[in-house]
Amino acid sequence: MEVLAGGGVTTAKGFRAGAVAAGIKKSGDLDLSIVWSDYPARVAGVFTQNKVRAAPVLLSEERVRRRQARGVVVNAGNANACTADQGLANAREMAQLTAAKLGVDADDVVVASTGVIGVQLPMEKIRAGIQSIDLSPDGGARAARAIMTTDLRPKERAVRLTIDGRQGTIGGMAKGSGMIHPNMATMLAFITTDAAVDPIFLQTALREATNVSFNMISVDGDTSTNDTLLVFANGAAGNGLIREGTADAAAFQEALNDVAIDLAKAVARDGEGATKLIEMQVTGAESSEDARKAARAVVSSSLFKAAVYGADPNWGRILCALGYSGANVDAARADIRIGDVYLMRGGEIQSFDRAAAVAQMAGPDVLVSAHLHLGDASARAWGCDLTEGYVDINGRYTT
Amino acid sequence: MEVLAGGGVTTAKGFRAGAVAAGIKKSGDLDLSIVWSDYPARVAGVFTQNKVRAAPVLLSEERVRRRQARGVVVNAGNANACTADQGLANAREMAQLTAAKLGVDADDVVVASTGVIGVQLPMEKIRAGIQSIDLSPDGGARAARAIMTTDLRPKERAVRLTIDGRQGTIGGMAKGSGMIHPNMATMLAFITTDAAVDPIFLQTALREATNVSFNMISVDGDTSTNDTLLVFANGAAGNGLIREGTADAAAFQEALNDVAIDLAKAVARDGEGATKLIEMQVTGAESSEDARKAARAVVSSSLFKAAVYGADPNWGRILCALGYSGANVDAARADIRIGDVYLMRGGEIQSFDRAAAVAQMAGPDVLVSAHLHLGDASARAWGCDLTEGYVDINGRYTT
Numbered sequence: 001m002e003v004l005a006g007g008g009v010t011t012a013k014g015f016r017a018g019a020v021a022a023g024i025k026k027s028g029d030l031d032l033s034i035v036w037s038d039y040p041a042r043v044a045g046v047f048t049q050n051k052v053r054a055a056p057v058l059l060s061e062e063r064v065r066r067r068q069a070r071g072v073v074v075n076a077g078n079a080n081a082c083t084a085d086q087g088l089a090n091a092r093e094m095a096q097l098t099a100a101k102l103g104v105d106a107d108d109v110v111v112a113s114t115g116v117i118g119v120q121l122p123m124e125k126i127r128a129g130i131q132s133i134d135l136s137p138d139g140g141a142r143a144a145r146a147i148m149t150t151d152l153r154p155k156e157r158a159v160r161l162t163i164d165g166r167q168g169t170i171g172g173m174a175k176g177s178g179m180i181h182p183n184m185a186t187m188l189a190f191i192t193t194d195a196a197v198d199p200i201f202l203q204t205a206l207r208e209a210t211n212v213s214f215n216m217i218s219v220d221g222d223t224s225t226n227d228t229l230l231v232f233a234n235g236a237a238g239n240g241l242i243r244e245g246t247a248d249a250a251a252f253q254e255a256l257n258d259v260a261i262d263l264a265k266a267v268a269r270d271g272e273g274a275t276k277l278i279e280m281q282v283t284g285a286e287s288s289e290d291a292r293k294a295a296r297a298v299v300s301s302s303l304f305k306a307a308v309y310g311a312d313p314n315w316g317r318i319l320c321a322l323g324y325s326g327a328n329v330d331a332a333r334a335d336i337r338i339g340d341v342y343l344m345r346g347g348e349i350q351s352f353d354r355a356a357a358v359a360q361m362a363g364p365d366v367l368v369s370a371h372l373h374l375g376d377a378s379a380r381a382w383g384c385d386l387t388e389g390y391v392d393i394n395g396r397y398t399t
Numbered sequence: 400m401e402v403l404a405g406g407g408v409t410t411a412k413g414f415r416a417g418a419v420a421a422g423i424k425k426s427g428d429l430d431l432s433i434v435w436s437d438y439p440a441r442v443a444g445v446f447t448q449n450k451v452r453a454a455p456v457l458l459s460e461e462r463v464r465r466r467q468a469r470g471v472v473v474n475a476g477n478a479n480a481c482t483a484d485q486g487l488a489n490a491r492e493m494a495q496l497t498a499a500k501l502g503v504d505a506d507d508v509v510v511a512s513t514g515v516i517g518v519q520l521p522m523e524k525i526r527a528g529i530q531s532i533d534l535s536p537d538g539g540a541r542a543a544r545a546i547m548t549t550d551l552r553p554k555e556r557a558v559r560l561t562i563d564g565r566q567g568t569i570g571g572m573a574k575g576s577g578m579i580h581p582n583m584a585t586m587l588a589f590i591t592t593d594a595a596v597d598p599i600f601l602q603t604a605l606r607e608a609t610n611v612s613f614n615m616i617s618v619d620g621d622t623s624t625n626d627t628l629l630v631f632a633n634g635a636a637g638n639g640l641i642r643e644g645t646a647d648a649a650a651f652q653e654a655l656n657d658v659a660i661d662l663a664k665a666v667a668r669d670g671e672g673a674t675k676l677i678e679m680q681v682t683g684a685e686s687s688e689d690a691r692k693a694a695r696a697v698v699s700s701s702l703f704k705a706a707v708y709g710a711d712p713n714w715g716r717i718l719c720a721l722g723y724s725g726a727n728v729d730a731a732r733a734d735i736r737i738g739d740v741y742l743m744r745g746g747e748i749q750s751f752d753r754a755a756a757v758a759q760m761a762g763p764d765v766l767v768s769a770h771l772h773l774g775d776a777s778a779r780a781w782g783c784d785l786t787e788g789y790v791d792i793n794g795r796y797t798t
Binding site: 049050051052053082084117118223224225302303306307309310312315316319320322323324327328329330331332347348349385386387388390391392394395 | 449483516517701706709711718719722723726729730748784785786787
């Protein structure tokens with residue numbers, strides 16, 4: 001597997017993308033985009049677990065069940081959430097307009113939205129915008145900017161792998177947890193691959209990739225009404241179909257995980273007001289579920305997030321979060337490290353070199369690890385520090 | 400039931416308390432206290448669910464299982480957590496010294512600690528401190544100050560009720576979720592009553608009171624290693640024993656709930672950096688568990704807490720938190736109000752008077768309510784706003 005510098009959602013063969021500034025965002029920035037496969041593609045999706053689900057989520061979930069689609073149309077600036085029947089009709093029309101423009105059935109188009117909730121989409125602008133989008137094989141970077149809301153940086157990743165003797169590519173883009181005017185954060189991610197993939201395995205693989213990536217990040221613990229993660233596989237690489245349980249499936253899974261993890265980390269790093277990415281590694285847990293709970297609890301702890309901001313090697317807050325995570329934890333056995341500095345070893349607090357520990361927390365990447373010494377399971381989770389900036393953005397801001 | 404102004408942990412008959420500045424806190428403030436019953440008392444307790452449990456929690460949990468005790472010795476400034484065997488020996492010695500001073504068995508003394516973790520107790524100071532404590536029937540206010548850490552205000556409450564034709568009193572004190580130098584927040588609460596209460600019912604009643612009070616508050620979602628809630632009942636009121644299922648039991652439960660809720664709200668209001676108390680009322684939930692989850696999710700949402708700080712009537716963040724709470728929520732039916740201003744009604748966003756809604760969020764008490772229209776269950780939860788002050792205290796602070 002090789003990382004392709006500058007790669008993104010159109011790096012895989014047979015994918016095009018385009019974006020325009022349709023006027024949905026007040027800023028006049030790019031806000032409407034299409035990602036498109038030149039060939040019929042398999043699709044898999046993972047959607048928000050929030051009981052309050054936006055219209056595009058309801059529509060797309062239904063369409064993804066067919067396991068085939070040609071592409072997705074995405075707008076930023078308006079989430080089309082809490083918009084009742086009119087919202088659903090508007091989401092359908094977005095798909096219909098895109099399908100008509102590109103000569104396919106409306107069922108082959110998936111829809112995603114992010115932005116303000118409770119406001120109907122400005123359909124005149126969206127109709128004109130969809131018409132004016134030009135799709136191109138190097139349109140990925142533009143599309144990655146068009147899905148941003150308060151994200152500070154676009155988020156793209158692509159990797160190349162060999163499958164069945166052919167070169168295959170997986171690429172993608174995501175938008176993060178910047179707070180959206182005026183209501184909530186939405187996580188959107190779109191991944192494309194030119195590998196030919198069995199559609200049942202594609203869904204399983206996406207679920208697995210989500211579990212080790214987007215489900216292991218926390219910015220503020222709030223899950224939005226619009227979270228959507230899609231993967232399209234169009235087979236343009238010419239490989240024999242990847243089926244579950246094969247060596248090719250394992251290689252594909254590894255590459256898909258890499259793309260998903262890289263995008264998820266970029267989302268965590270770009271959390272509102274964040275200055276640092278926190279990676280929490282838990283090893284020696286009794287079960288995988290315990291490892292996941294323990295890792296997530298630490299990156300979700302407001303107390304520890306604030307300590308990271310202040311570069312304070314506060315092992316007490318780490319141990320405390322491990323303790324209430326729900327995972328089995330024996331404080332008398334645990335090791336805790338920040339970078340390579342042991343703060344606690346076998347349950348004993350170390351008289352560590354404070355300056356060295358602080359130095360490990362001074363940069364933009366803070367690695368914390370805990371060995372629980374209770375089993376063989378491990379997990380990683382990512383989060384960001386809690387800063388005055390978060391409060392400024394979300395508290396001072398007025399709808 | 401009547402609230403007794405200025406009442407606290409020694410308002411009930413036959414209870415005394417005292418406190419000294421033993422030098423455990425660097426500030427020189429009161430830090431060591433005893434709450435004592437002149438008569439043998441029944442005791443019930445609820446302890447932290449954190450898997451990492453401090454020595455006094457381990458000791459006290461064991462002693463409370465005997466359902467009888469005379470009192471509790473409490474120190475602030477040092478949590479005696481992560482202190483291994485020496486910590487347990489020190490907790491035992493604190494109880495032993497108190498028992499010897501007051502002429503009872505060591506088993507009759509319960510222990511609680513709050514403060515720094517990972518540091519052994521300064522036993523010389525504690526030995527001298529316990530010796531010098533003077534117990535008095537009006538020592539409650541002093542004891543309430545001695546259990547504080549970074550709390551800004553002491554927290555006390557007492558109520559009077561009639562049981563079995565006699566006047567009974569329930570009073571208590573709590574300390575809150577101010578961040579403790581240097582590690583974590585601990586919630587401690589001690590309640591006393593002169594009612595005679597069946598010990599099995601006393602435990603059930605305390606659990607019930609905790610479920611509607613301390614289990615329904617959130618400051619930052621972090622659960623400490625030391626959380627301890629105790630109730631002592633000494634029977635000095637002379638009533639016939641209160642047994643489960645009687646009218647007296649119901650009256651006692653109501654009064655105990657009142658004391659616990661009042662103390663819990665005081666803890667939430669005094670959260671670090673907090674400027675406002677948020678009360679979330681959920682009605683019309685499908686089940687009691689759903690109502691509790693939904694109410695807790697809203698007061699725990701960093702996004703909504705920041706919005707309350709900025710007095711922003713952001714119904715989107717409320718609806719979003721209800722949606723991911725795990726409770727059954729139908730966005731097409733819900734009503735959401737801030738104070739008496741409807742933001743959403745029957746799932747429809749109202750064109751509400753923004754100035755009126757902002758006014759409801761400007762003061763120190765913000766009431767939010769949601770009617771889910773799915774059943775008859777209800778719950779209340781309390782939290783505080785998220786401010787730059789929280790980040791300052793917990794991020795800028797260096798251990």
